[in-house]
Amino acid sequence: MLQAITFLAAENGGINLLPDASELIWGTVAFVILLALMLKLVFPKLNETLEERGAAIQGRMEDAEAKYQEAERARADYEESLAEARGEADRIIEEAKAAADDLRNEARSRAEAEAAQIIERAQSSVASERDRVLSELRGQVGALSVELASRIVERELDASTHEALVDEYIDQLSSQN
Numbered sequence: 001m002l003q004a005i006t007f008l009a010a011e012n013g014g015i016n017l018l019p020d021a022s023e024l025i026w027g028t029v030a031f032v033i034l035l036a037l038m039l040k041l042v043f044p045k046l047n048e049t050l051e052e053r054g055a056a057i058q059g060r061m062e063d064a065e066a067k068y069q070e071a072e073r074a075r076a077d078y079e080e081s082l083a084e085a086r087g088e089a090d091r092i093i094e095e096a097k098a099a100a101d102d103l104r105n106e107a108r109s110r111a112e113a114e115a116a117q118i119i120e121r122a123q124s125s126v127a128s129e130r131d132r133v134l135s136e137l138r139g140q141v142g143a144l145s146v147e148l149a150s151r152i153v154e155r156e157l158d159a160s161t162h163e164a165l166v167d168e169y170i171d172q173l174s175s176q177n
Contacts, residue, residue: 144173 019027151165 144169 147169151169
């Protein structure tokens with residue numbers, strides 16, 4: 001394309017692509033004035049605005065960091081509280097288990113004591129009943145012996161008579177019961 005422009009310029013009698021010197025000077029002066037105005041008025045405002053935005057962003061970042069730190073502290077406190085609550089719950093459970101074991105052992109010992117008392121009363125009752133029965137039996141045996149002896153004395157004392165008399169007396173007793 002540059003060749004085409006050069007070729008066209010050469011055909012038209014040499015077109016000069018550079019501006020006139022007066023235009024170049026006035027353009028430079030206008031650029032310098034515009035640059036000075038921008039440096040004096042626009043760039044300070046622009047820098048001030050950028051600094052304000054930077055400060056605002058920095059402030060927001062600091063606030064966010066502070067909130068993050070606060071959230072981390074709150075999370076750590078929460079985890080610590082949770083660990084304490086778990087420890088307390090474990091302690092309460094252990095205390096309840098110990099109390100249940102104590103109650104179970106106490107109930108077992110009371111039951112064993114009651115069972116021992118019942119057994120002791122039963123043994124005492126059995127012993128007294130046995131003593132009563134034995135004394136009754138002694139009395140009955142004594143009475144029976146006396147009666148048997150009186151019958152034996154009434155008759156003659158040979159072995160066959162004695163045996164028959166005892167058998168007869170036993171039969172008589174068993175028929176009464």
